[in-house]
Amino acid sequence: MKVVTSDIMREIDRRAIEEFSIPAVVLMNNAGKSVADFIISRFKKSTVYIFCGTGNNGGDGFTAAFYLFNAGFNPVIYISGKKEKISSVSLIFLDICEKHKIPITYITEENFSSIEIKTNSLIIDALTGTGFNGRLTGVMSHLVNFINTSDSPIISVDIPSGIPSDGHTPEGDFVRSDYTITMGLPKISLVTYPCKNFCGELIVADIGFPAQLTSDREIKTSLIEKDFVKSSMSKYPDDDIHKGNKGISLIVGGFDGMEGAALLSATAMFRTGTGLVTIATSESARHNIAGKIPEVMTFAINKEGSNIDNLFSKGIDTLLIGPGLGRGDFSEKIFYQVMNSASICGVKNIIIDGDGLFFFASYIKNNGLSKDIDYIITPHFMEASRIMSIPVEEIRSNRYRFAIELAQKTGCITLLKGPASIVTDGEFTFINTSGNRALATAGSGDVLSGIIAALVNRVEEPLHAVCDAVFIHGLCASLWSEEFPKDSMSSSDIIHNIPKAIKKILNNQ
Secondary structure, three states: OEOEOHHHHHHHHHHHHHOOOOOHHHHHHHHHHHHHHHHHHHOOOOEEEEEEOOOHHHHHHHHHHHHHHHOOOEEEEEEEOOHHHOOHHHHHHHHHHHHOOOOEEEEOOOOHHHOOOOOOOEEEEEOOOOOOOOOOOHHHHHHHHHHHHOOOOEEEEOOOOOOOOOOOOOOOOOOOOOEEEEEOOOEHHHHOOOHHHHOOEEEEEOOOOOHHHHOOOOOOEEEEOHHHHHHHHOOOOOOOOOHHHHOEEEEEOOOOOOHHHHHHHHHHHHHHOOOEEEEEEEHHHHHHHOOOOOOOEEEEEOOOOOOHHHHHOOOOOEEEEOOOOOOOHHHHHHHHHHHHHHOOOOOOEEEEOOHHHHHHHHHHHHOOOOOOOEEEEOOOHHHHHHHHOOOHHHHHHOHHHHHHHHHHHHOOEEEEOOOOOEEEOOOOEEEEOOOOHHHOOOOHHHHHHHHHHHHHOOOOOHHHHHHHHHHHHHHHHHHHHHHOOHHHOOHHHHHHHHHHHHHHHHOOO
16 A cells, blocks of 8 residues: 655645546545544444534544434534635535534634533544644644543544644644544555554545555555565465575674574574575684574684685675674674675675664765665664764654665665664655564564565565565564563564464465
8 A cells, every 4th residue: 555745645636636527525525424434333323522624624524524413423513713714625514514503613712611522422633634734833732632631532534633744753732543544545654653653543544536546656655564565475486496596695793792693683584485594703603603503504704804705705695794793893894894895796685784784884984885786774763873974863753754865875775673664765665564562672683684684585676575574574573462472572483483474474364
């Protein structure tokens, strides 16, 4: 499913009306009816307080009020603003409500205290809509705070009022909804954090936009869902292959005291279906790693790093550098030597994760990246902050924007990790829908980088391979949480569930 900004949604709306001759009143009718239908299907008949603005979002609220009235509910409308400011299409449905004697009150500072919410009632928030930016003030701000203090379930129309559509943190007060019924397509803020936290259950309503508009390739952001992952993973080669066809991979990391990180990545690679894996590590760490995973080959990097070129002598498809690499002088020297050697030795994919991203921040400033290699970086907020020289909180407050900017700045496929992780090449962007807080555990990122490394060897498009990996990683957490408490999951448990997750996807379970 595509995901849109407010500008793209506005353009879809305009084209539906002007190019496809769908009257605005039809779209508003369908939107309001979808809200009413949801309430009718989920809740017993009760009083429904509908808070409306003067724009088209308010019009959707008026429409919902009429259909709820017809279904035996008791709608009560509160309007923020003057009647003369209400949009012409919205006035059609306001007039219908007036004709049916639905109670309507225009709220001002003077009569604000007259608002009363009865127990066992519902609230519809139709105050601002998807075009809102900035900070709510005056009566609108008071209404939002009033709504939030109610004990009634809150249903927002299109997007909770006060929340901007395009992914950044609200500047002021906003509604905290239990349900959000969004029209046509999800908006960025509804599926990315931090705003996703405030939207409750998301329902996407089909209000009659032409499919060629809502599936247009020019809409360059999509959700990572099971069908998307299945479609790329089902293109795996047939059974007439050998292990080399499944990818020859190299992990550089697992240095002294951090051997477990490389072992987690390697195990995840095998569980995801890679062919051959070598771990290149420090001489002393190799003694601890060798034999821990029988299928893994090991290589000891000497203290001078003079034998690095030997790593690439037999050909490597994918390099994963960073898990357990460390941040000392030796680690830095090896990072630079490996990156430079890989760029001239026919490596197809380079994944930079963990401690590798610490050195990548300076490497990218002084070194060009080979155009013949697909580079993938997997930063969390602190690592992205270091690479971009932007404060962590600024990135955290607008993850969608900065993920795209990071990919454009580096020329790398970028996975900005976190809840609802974002994958982008700077042009096409994907937002993950799987996973939960169980993934917040030591080594989780090492497992994810291993899944990515295995899939880039087998999925035709590296960008899609990263999307598939993120979804599988999240699905492993969901599978765990079906049986056990979320916070009891370890990274080894994620690995254990990889085959189950892949089977669930491929079998469409």
